[in-house]
Amino acid sequence: MGKKAPPPYPLHPVLLVDDELHTLASFDIALRSHGINNTIRCQDSREVAGILDHQPVEIILLDLMMPHISGDDILKDVSQRFPDLPVIIVTGVNEVGTAVRCIQQGAFDYVLKPVEIERLLPSIRRALEIRQLRRENSRLASSFFEKDPVRPEVFSEIITGNDTMKALFRYCEAIAEGRQPVLITGETGVGKESIARAIHDLSGRAGEYVTINVAGLDDQIFADTLFGHAKGAFTGADRNRSGLVEKAAGGSLFLDEIGDLSEASQVKLLRFLEEREYYPLGSDQISHSDARVIVATHRNLEQQLQKGLFRTDLFYRLRTHRIQVPPLRERKDDIPALLDFFLTQAAAEFKKEKPRCPDPLIPLLADYDFPGNVRELRALAFDAMSHQRGTTLSMAFFHKEISVTTPSRNAPAKGFAQKSWAAGLDRLPTLKDADQELITEALRRSSNNQRAAALLLGITPQALNQRLKRQV
Numbered sequence: 001m002g003k004k005a006p007p008p009y010p011l012h013p014v015l016l017v018d019d020e021l022h023t024l025a026s027f028d029i030a031l032r033s034h035g036i037n038n039t040i041r042c043q044d045s046r047e048v049a050g051i052l053d054h055q056p057v058e059i060i061l062l063d064l065m066m067p068h069i070s071g072d073d074i075l076k077d078v079s080q081r082f083p084d085l086p087v088i089i090v091t092g093v094n095e096v097g098t099a100v101r102c103i104q105q106g107a108f109d110y111v112l113k114p115v116e117i118e119r120l121l122p123s124i125r126r127a128l129e130i131r132q133l134r135r136e137n138s139r140l141a142s143s144f145f146e147k148d149p150v151r152p153e154v155f156s157e158i159i160t161g162n163d164t165m166k167a168l169f170r171y172c173e174a175i176a177e178g179r180q181p182v183l184i185t186g187e188t189g190v191g192k193e194s195i196a197r198a199i200h201d202l203s204g205r206a207g208e209y210v211t212i213n214v215a216g217l218d219d220q221i222f223a224d225t226l227f228g229h230a231k232g233a234f235t236g237a238d239r240n241r242s243g244l245v246e247k248a249a250g251g252s253l254f255l256d257e258i259g260d261l262s263e264a265s266q267v268k269l270l271r272f273l274e275e276r277e278y279y280p281l282g283s284d285q286i287s288h289s290d291a292r293v294i295v296a297t298h299r300n301l302e303q304q305l306q307k308g309l310f311r312t313d314l315f316y317r318l319r320t321h322r323i324q325v326p327p328l329r330e331r332k333d334d335i336p337a338l339l340d341f342f343l344t345q346a347a348a349e350f351k352k353e354k355p356r357c358p359d360p361l362i363p364l365l366a367d368y369d370f371p372g373n374v375r376e377l378r379a380l381a382f383d384a385m386s387h388q389r390g391t392t393l394s395m396a397f398f399h400k401e402i403s404v405t406t407p408s409r410n411a412p413a414k415g416f417a418q419k420s421w422a423a424g425l426d427r428l429p430t431l432k433d434a435d436q437e438l439i440t441e442a443l444r445r446s447s448n449n450q451r452a453a454a455l456l457l458g459i460t461p462q463a464l465n466q467r468l469k470r471q472v
Helices: 021-033 045-054 071-081 096-104 117-142 163-175 192-203 219-227 263-275 301-306 312-318 332-350 361-366 373-387 395-405 431-445 450-457 461-471
Strands: 014-017 039-042 059-062 087-091 109-112 182-185 209-213 252-256 292-297 321-324
Touching (some): 014 045, 045 071, 059 117, 071 096, 192 209, 263 292, 301 312, 332 373
Parallel strands (some): 059 087, 087 109, 252 292
């Protein structure tokens, strides 16, 4: 089976306007050799207006000195009718005054002939990035007052009714069609990979969604895995092998745990992000890719920067779009729906009837910090179902797991003396006052559910009821 043709890039073509055929051909070949394969050649300047009326165009490369209609006149017309369309002047006119006039009329850049591709390519890429960012900003502005995502079905695997999460979904929709990298941060277990997958699904990209966890990969394995190798590149390389970058062509490449990447591998990733090109190991033939790179980490990259463990240039290249997924303790209103969802899954897996959730369970879970986040809640639900025998979930199981097996993140670490909360008080309350305060706080945390409040206080509901009667 032959190698599949790369998808068109950019989505809308680059319009090449020059009256010399050999110049158009050389531009086209140079751009295609660097991955820009969607172009339109125009030798007759009189055809430009018609092309723009019937065909969306991403960028125009425009000569100034042409018969019929000059580049100056085309630039004026484009600036008036399509003010967001970047025009790069490519001309042999080496006059400062002409260059200044073109920039004042709206030209994005001014490049002199004979053109060096190393000078032209950065300008084209910068124009493409700015064009895409403007589209994303426009989508963000139009969705600013919307409460729900436009395509909620894409996020169906992420169970939430939380407003912060819905705002995050709308941001994903706004940036999904872009080509810039996306940095997803958040604690372990919050669902970063689910967000990455949703971005890919929203993008409309025809290529595959390819994932890899880069934690623990040394530099050679990282390069081989991403970029592949040529036959004979190292001992055992008995044939050419393509990497994940090629597999993700026209799609998305998700790199998890990017904060654990070695410095040498960070350099290779940075070059790929900036140039969109790479060399397979042992090969001197350059390859190109339009794969969208999405990365995730549970680490604090700002702290990694300060420690010298993460490159500053790579960090700012990655954070063009940054998504911070909130921990479960910041969206505890999602706990009931998440628990119900996981119990349904677990019941199906264990072939059991889904049990009833006792009233005090949700307040108990809401009072817990969930250091493992959504993943921990899922594990608790499945573990509970594996032990389930009756028609109602066992409160004793959850109470034991939360208080003993999986301590709260606020619990002191092992090996450290536990300091009493009372040691910080200037004046000790009376036992009666302390009793009242603890009962009031337990009722607040349990939304006035006395059974749940009694569980939090470690007493029976009857004992709590007696104390409440004495307070009246």
